[in-house]
Amino acid sequence: MNGCLVLAATPMGEVLDASERLRTALATADVVAAEDTRRTRHLAAALGVTITGRVVSFYDQVETTRLPGLVEDVANGKTVLLVTDAGMPSVSDPGYRLVAACVERDLPVTCLPGPSAVTTALALSGVPVERFCFDGFPPRKQGPRRAWLETLRTEARACVFFEAPHRLADCLADAVEVLGGDRRGAVCRELTKTYEEVRRGTLAELAEWAVDGARGEITVVLEGARPVAARxxxxxxxxxxxxxxxxxxxxxxxxxxxxxxxxxxxxxxxxxxxxx
Missing domain, CATH: 1.10.10 (Arc Repressor Mutant, subunit A)
Structure with missing residues (x-):
């Protein structure tokens, strides 16, 4: 038996970003665990692929109940393909618990590389990103959000994170207050999609722009703190x-x-x- 859990990155917007390996995996996997089964079926149709395996939903609310059965599928020799709505599974999406469970059972796990909003935004940001940290989504409330920003005050690495469009203006306004308006950054919106937009500038400039509102999937990159010259x-x-x-x-x-x-x-x- 050669069961395996396969994590596969899916296109963020542009369908042509799908790899040939993703097409093959969708067509041949015994089980396709999808964050949204409808979106996965639409993706397969757009790629001209027929899913022949069993399709099951695997999103946050059902992750715990679905997990044991999927682990047993792998243990019984089946190939389980894990996909999310866009990008790489387990990066602020369902997946890491399933990976951890398979690793604990010493079951094979592999990954089909592909689109990632994190690395795409870093590449487009225009700030130094040789070293970076990824912080998922910031806290929703102002107090915890400002406390989180305080941890970035002296962080020398660039920081990339996701943010909901309706909270972007408040988040950037807090960043100006905590980190200073001169620190540079970039707001990347709708990456690889028709209305892709990248706004670069100081935090003060980005905060002013965000006041008018932004739509779509948002990824933010903050420049790392600059070293303070010693006296x-x-x-x-x-x-x-x-x-x-x-x-x-x-x-x-x-x-x-x-x-x-x-x-x-x-x-x-x-x-x-x-x-x-």
Whole structure:
């Protein structure tokens, strides 16, 4: 028996983004677990594919009850294909519990790569994204949302998250208050669809634009916090600690000097501190 759970990314809007492997999987899987069975059948029809396996719904409200049966299907040698409405399963969509359950049973799990709003938005954002974090959906209420934004105040990585269109303006207004209006970002709307739109600018500019309202699926990218330049006096304590551990003063100053602060500036700051 060669059962397997297969996670497959589905198009976010443009049907032609579907991979040939997705077409084959839809046509041959023994079981298709779909977040919305109607949308999955419509997708298959648009791709010219006939689903021959059993189709079952697998969304948040039924995930717990459906899970044991799907795990048993895999254990009994069946191929279970998991798809959501758009993008990659388990990324803010149903899926991770099923993956975890199969992993716990030591059952095969694989993935058919494909469209993802997260990576698409990062690529289009225009801000540095060599390192990034994904935060799903922000809290709905202002207090918890501001607390979440506080955690990003010094976060050096770019942050990408989803937001409901009717909460976007409030979220960006809070971001201006907490993170400052000068931090850059991008709001990506309806990615790969007919009315795709990417708004780039400072948080202040994006917040002003969002006041008029936005529609569709929203993905937001925030620039990471920029490093704060060190001051010579901020490095004095580190130097003194090294000296206390046996280092020569000049060597310690050289060790803690940065691109923005020379070892001479550090040395003079240490001498000044010792005179006070």
């Amino acid at each position: 010579p006096e901020d490095l004095v304590a580190v130097v003194e600690q090294l000296v206390a551990e046996g280092a020569r003063l000049k060597d310690a100053c050289a060790d803690v000097a940065t691109d923005g602060v020379s070892k001479r500036e550090v040395y003079e700051a240490v001498l000044a501190a010792r005179r006070t």
